[in-house]
Amino acid sequence: MAGSGKFVAGLTAAALGVVAFLAYQANANAPDSLARERPGVASPEPSKAKEKELALPARSGSGLRVVYALENRRVWLVGEDDSVLRTYKVTPSSVDPPPGRYAVTSRAKQVTGSDGVPVEHVVIFTESEGTVVGFSAALDGSRPDPDAKEKTGGVRSSRADGKALWRFATVGVEVRVVK
The missing domain is CATH 2.40.440.10 (L,D-transpeptidase catalytic domain-like)
Incomplete structure (x- = not known):
């Protein structure tokens, strides 16, 4: 059971990493912060x-x-x-x-x-x-x-x-x- 906690923590960390990467890409590719906020x-x-x-x-x-x-x-x-x-x-x-x-x-x-x-x-x-x-x-x-x-x-x-x-x-x- 102790091993499954480490597995879940690892999956959570990986998921957060993916979300952070996607957020970074969206921010880097947007032409202006205002345009992102006001489609x-x-x-x-x-x-x-x-x-x-x-x-x-x-x-x-x-x-x-x-x-x-x-x-x-x-x-x-x-x-x-x-x-x-x-x-x-x-x-x-x-x-x-x-x-x-x-x-x-x-x-x-x-x-x-x-x-x-x-x-x-x-x-x-x-x-x-x-x-x-x-x-x-x-x-x-x-x-x-x-x-x-x-x-x-x-x-x-x-x-x-x-x-x-x-x-x-x-x-x-x-x-x-x-x-």
Whole structure:
């Protein structure tokens, strides 16, 4: 009976070794800790022709953040190591936030947008001209005219991009707005 205890202990040690090895491999092969923790965030690799257009703007901060470029109408989800995990085009709101440093202040899974359209994956980060500004995706895929006479603060994306942003941008995550 005493020998069987050593056998079980040996099997347990071997099993722990295998688990530790597999965990090490998973960690070493993952591109970014954030991508591991938030599946569905990373974008497919861009072609070489698109790299310049997709390049992260200069002076857009460092570390974990969302970067929103007003002139490019583009958002970047940036990991802790400054790697771009995802980038995509957006339709701006009629009210632009001033360039600067913000943080996600609140989120809502699904609400009615300021234009009356049902939206999901709402990520709010500031207020400008008396209008709340944040990212969202319309359930029907619509994107409001940014030159509308009515003030709207919804920066719209596709539903897939909105879902990725939702997974990435929790309350407190930095949002950098650049020209």
